[in-house]
Amino acid sequence: MIKAYNKIERIKGSIAQVKAEGVFLGELAQIKMKNGGSTLAEVISFDDDRVNLQIYQGTMGVSTGDQTRFLGKPMQVRFGDSLLGRVFNGSGDPIDDGPEVMEESVDIGGPSFNPARRIIPRRMVKTNIPMIDMFNTLVISQKIPIFSIPGEPYNELLARIASQTDADIIILGGMGLKYDDYEFFHQYFTNSGAMEKTCMFVHTASDPVVECLLVPDMALAVAEEFAIQDKDVLVLLTDMTAFADAGKEISISMEMVPSNRGYPGSLYSDLAARYEKAVDIDGSGSITLIAVTTMPGDDVTHPVPDNTGYITEGQFYLHNGVIDPFGSLSRLKQQVMGKVTREDHGDLANAMIRLYADAKKARDRESMGFRLSEWDQKLIKFSVMFEDKMMDLSVNLDIEDQLVLGWEILADCFEYNETGIKNEWIQKYGKWSK
């Protein structure tokens, strides 16, 4: 039996209050507006018969005389193969002019994966981007953000990673996206042929703020279903800072005590609940999660990147259009480096990073006008080659070729005994003429 109520008692922020009986937490309601439109809402609390509803489309224009119907079910998302190639908003409605999706519904924000059922991830995700594959190897089931200042090409990077991996399914969750960004992803995936295996949930900057909060849950609920069906799913979430800001806006309008720069005390748990959906299921599929976290003012200690860093398994720093070799770290790389990839991988990568760090110092000396030693000059030559051939984001090479290229650069710039790499690898893989 669906119950309907014809009076709204209070409206504030994104919350409306109605008097109703027998409702449950998380129950979905539909508010029919005077102008003919309707919006979904969710029960977030009740006190006696006073029920607080969070209205997905915002309370703008909601009238005290609008009708509320409780639907007797929680928020759900449709799931099935027909989602592929499609685009939805944060409430799960199609926004691509396609037909309604007729599939089974699944609850969003479902329970957590049992840690006892997790396995140690050991499968590499190839991206053909040297700063990832070679130096910060991505692993199936990893959760990792791109830390970026606004304005960096983070969406381009995401799109490229997605198109170049061999994921079975790509789910994009867009939060606070500019319309142009949304179009960009759509075009890019269409052109690269990836759109057929992609499903998008998009909240644009002009959409209601509550829908922004729903996007990751929608995207991850769908990803989870695919993963259980033996699919390797890549989830892209951009921009998680917009997600956190939406949470902040709503919690402030609900008069919750903020903990740090206006963000609610639950920020860590809220982010972790989403990121921890990343998983490699024993004998089945997986979810790998790459997010974007824009850093206001390029400040890593800002609550959003800070809390994110405490949750994720490393981070890619995007600085001046390249992935910074110093701040970036894949915490899972040791699971695959030299084990799944060629044996010299780890040592070669470490040596190159160490030399690049030395080269930076040599460049500093150069810019201060000091006289450069022969070694300094070798280092500087190396750093230029390293930046052009490996750091540049347009470089596109298979990991095997990246390793070969690495050895070639070293041979071009140094004598074999100047690299600090163990002799065994130099003999086997080095590019110095014997």
Added chain:
Amino acid sequence: MASEKTTGIIVAAQGNLLTVKFTGVIRQNELVFVKTGGQSLKGEVIEINGNLAKVQVFEPTRGVRYGDTVEFDEELLSVELGPGLLQSVYDGLQNPLEDVAQEAGYFLPRGLYLSPLDREKKWAFTPSAEVGDTVERASYLGSVPEGVIEHKIMVPFRFEGKGTITEMKSAGDYTIEEEIAKIKDENGKVHSVTMSQKWPSKFPLRFGKRKYPDKPMTTGCRIIDGPFPVAKGGTFCTPGPFGAGKTVLQHQISKNAEAQVVIVVACGERAGEVVEILREFPLLDDPQTGKKLMDRTCIICNTSSMPVAARESSVYVGATIGEYYRQMGLDTLLLADSTSRWAQALREMSGRLEEIPGEEAFPAYLASRIAEFYERAGLVQNSSGDIGSLTMGGAVSPAGGNFEEPVTQATLAVVGCFMGLSRSRSDARRYPAIDPLISWSKYFDRFRETGDEELKTMVQIIHMAQQILIESDEIGKKMSVVGEEGISLDDIVLFLKGEFYDSVLLQQNAFDKVDTTCDVHRQLELAEVVGEVLDKKFSFDTRDDARSYFVDLTNEIIQWNYTAKGDSSFKQQKGAILERIREDK
């Protein structure tokens, strides 16, 4: 128990905080079960006002309805204690996760509570007390072998006053539910005793005399055992920014610490990190017993996406289990990663209760809760004369890596040892990234007065080394301002000595199979070599000479650190190093 249970109905709900209207008698912190949609969810009474109780639910509350029934359980949130705790993996409410997986598959369902201990398994019991013996709570009645330890079966901790054993089972195999003894109390009432019992997790479990912790609990980690040692029964904390190496350090300690029982509490951190322990420990050898590491380990795992309220409970469950084994006279170690997540759980609930917030919205009682928690550590002599210890170490994850925040500060006020991890050290890949210039240990000075000669020598050398490190750091700072040219050769040498000590002794490679742990004897051997270098007056001709001398020496010693003690070249390497040190320079 037979009496009708108090019940109530839900009249208000927000997040996992419910308001329940009840009739009858209830207690503060009593357990409740919320009956909703065919499920039964655990919760706890946290506030009582008239006929309304506020209840915090340990599970997601989606679907909870106005009018749903709530049953009050009379019991407080408790831990089940008995043989079989080791090797287990529990969530923050002591739900066994392996069994839950058997029952429910991939995901953690709500409201499924399984028995923490195996009820069918038989344990080989040997009595140590006899009929007619006078006993009191925590007296030994006998023991069962549990993996590597002798698990003592004790008189229930809730037993009041003195009692007399009126029946005692003979040696044999029993389950934890079978009666093994009968004890008559002072009022003539006879109590049936089994091998398991319950204890409310928020009450300290400690019977006996407290002792002053003055013996080291070695960790195999040189920077800890040297300058920042931890005492058996002591406390320490490891605050640090994300990625500084807190978890890697805790894992290292959990593998190599000189403890008989290790409890790892993964509190609100990544599930993936627990999995490494789960999958590796059953395969790794315990350096002390030769058995598997898992045999001495109990894991409490309430990771970041698991319910927040149960996260709060997880550290207490861990502490109670640690205290239980301490009561048997064992050395136990509890590691919690991260106590900040526990503090955040307190903050979330406090916010929902609309309490007046303190700094960064943490509740005003944060500091006292932290103090109470670490107070559960300690060295205790039980009534049988055995001395057991519970050592506790907590990781702290300060916002922005800034130690001037409430959780770090409240923790620093109560622990005996502070190992501060710094971003600059982890960026420079100087692992473990414990900053030797800001960290301290109150136990260091205690160990100076010890009767143990090895320890005394160690303390002396480290004391000198730390002084040199401080001077070296000063010189380093000066050098970055005026350049190397402005520094005297003597000062350069002093600077290099500090760097040398840092590189060969303080730093340690967690991922090298030999260097990852270093036993105390080896630490002393190394410290003596290092001490000789630091003591020596060098007379180098040039700065470059000095520099290349120390670079070579450092490399040689690092190679030596990577060499297993049993390796044939171990002695020879040491000989070459000593020769180099003793030649004229």
